[in-house]
Amino acid sequence: MRTALVIGTGLIGTSAALALNARGVQVFLEDHDQAQALTAAALGAGTAEAPPGPVDLAIVAVPPAHVATALADAMRRGVARAYIDVASVKGGPRRELEAMGRDLTGYLGTHPMAGKERSGPLAATADLFEGRPWVLTPTRDGDTEVLNLALELVALCRAVPVVMDADAHDRAVALVSHTPQLLSSLVAARLKGADETAVRLCGQGIRDVTRIAASDPAMWIDILSANPGPVADVLSEIAADLDETVRSLRALESADEDKRGSGAGGIEDVLRRGNAGRERVPGKHGAAPATYEIVAVYIGDQPGELARIFADAGRAGVNIEDVRIEHATGQQAGFIQLMVEPQAVPVLTAELRERGWSIRQ
Structure with a gap:
């Protein structure tokens, strides 16, 4: 070319x-x-x-x-x-x-x-x-x-x-791309009218779930208009799961011990199916997802801090597999979560402490 x-x-x-x-x-x-x-x-x-x-x-x-x-x-x-x-x-x-x-x-x-x-x-x-x-x-x-x-x-x-195949592709992206966008937006929409006190409690979980809700609505209307059937099929299945989950949660409110047991079983079922599905999401290099340990380090919101902590991890000979930053509400600081192989945790922790970093236990 x-x-x-x-x-x-x-x-x-x-x-x-x-x-x-x-x-x-x-x-x-x-x-x-x-x-x-x-x-x-x-x-x-x-x-x-x-x-x-x-x-x-x-x-x-x-x-x-x-x-x-x-x-x-x-x-x-x-x-x-x-x-x-x-x-x-x-x-x-x-x-x-x-x-x-x-x-x-x-x-x-x-x-x-x-x-x-x-x-x-x-x-x-x-x-x-x-x-x-x-x-x-x-x-x-x-x-x-x-x-x-x-x-x-x-x-x-x-x-x-x-x-x-083209149609197989459209069914696949309905599941792994288009439906997640709508679900992220649906969860984020709940925050629009939420009490300010509740919003201030937002942590990494809600940030992960709502990250793609920041996407351009006009762009997504174009995409979803071109693939509505497969997306609606996936959402119908999720809606059935949601109905069952709501019934299970209501059962947990019951004074009847059998109903509470049934409710707990329903919640456990959806959580375990979620575990099984998450395990199928490809990890690094497309392989099966590995289980990493997290080393959480207090980090200031100032230039050069990320570069410094990565450099210190490199000096320890530790490969950072993934990273997340958890911001502290109302403060110019937060925690950086370094995902590493389990055997690397003691080495990385010792090196970072020696270089003055504060490790969250």
């Missing part, structure tokens, strides 16, 4: 353009909002000028509702030898293109499983896709050259290719 045209310079399009441009591909940028394309160009994603002729690959990075129209327009103009899209829904756009009578031998639907709560070119980074799955949905009538170019794109973005 020597040349590429990115149509749509939001978070995903600009991030792909940054990655390609950094690896020697000449990238052209196109957006219905010329100011956004110019912003992406200023960030080093490519040029906002029109390509002089057909490029090797056109990457359509627009909302799902506009994918088919944008692809059909690009194909009509003959802007590339091959076409892909990176929308989060795959079945619908292909069916729309088929209904338009477009020749789809030069098209392949794809979806990089990466994103942020923020959107737009200013949120883009060249490393957004590194180590992340990038779904490809080839069909029997697709051109092999298109698949090869898509695989090259995935490699240049340092992502991990995953081949799936």
